[in-house]
Amino acid sequence: MPTQVTSDIDVVRELLGREPLAAFEVVVRRPDGAPMVIRNAPLLADGRPMPTRFWLVDSELNRAIGRLEAAGGVDRSEAEVDADLLAATHDRYRVERDAALPPAHAGPRPSGGVGGTRTGVKCLHAHVAHHLAALALGSPGDPVGEWALDHLGTGRLDHG
Numbered sequence: 001m002p003t004q005v006t007s008d009i010d011v012v013r014e015l016l017g018r019e020p021l022a023a024f025e026v027v028v029r030r031p032d033g034a035p036m037v038i039r040n041a042p043l044l045a046d047g048r049p050m051p052t053r054f055w056l057v058d059s060e061l062n063r064a065i066g067r068l069e070a071a072g073g074v075d076r077s078e079a080e081v082d083a084d085l086l087a088a089t090h091d092r093y094r095v096e097r098d099a100a101l102p103p104a105h106a107g108p109r110p111s112g113g114v115g116g117t118r119t120g121v122k123c124l125h126a127h128v129a130h131h132l133a134a135l136a137l138g139s140p141g142d143p144v145g146e147w148a149l150d151h152l153g154t155g156r157l158d159h160g
Helices: 006-016 059-070 073-080 083-099 124-136 143-152
Strands: 024-029 035-040 054-056
Touching (some): 054 059, 054 124, 059 073, 083 124
Antiparallel strands (some): 024 035
16 A cells, blocks of 8 residues: 655645545655655555556646647657557556555456556556656656657656
8 A cells, every 4th residue: 555645645635636536655756845746556445446557746747748638649649659669568557556456356457558548548647657657666668758758848857
């Protein structure tokens, strides 16, 4: 179960504009310490699956990614990122999430890869969150997340 700090819960609640759905931990912070990306537990408190493991909570970056999506970024990224790299990314995401499931869990399981999809690109926000978290955790990045950041002109953000 992720460790939660009361002040992080309050900040994330404010950033989301609602209660977080799952237990979480902050895995990427801005240089000032503010949460940027959270890693959700794979299951909600009632045992239902939480397919979105990494969630981008940074308001400024969320808005910028939203503009990129509105300009056709999902389709463009899917066309421009190597399909084999994307498939491997979905698989790494699934493996990391599934490893966090309780060993005795017999109920419904989260499915898919980044953002709950098995193939292609569903949401640039989810890929950017995964990319930043993966880099911060010492894992290979997400090529779609990297593509999105490059197309924002920010490159690889300093995730201090």
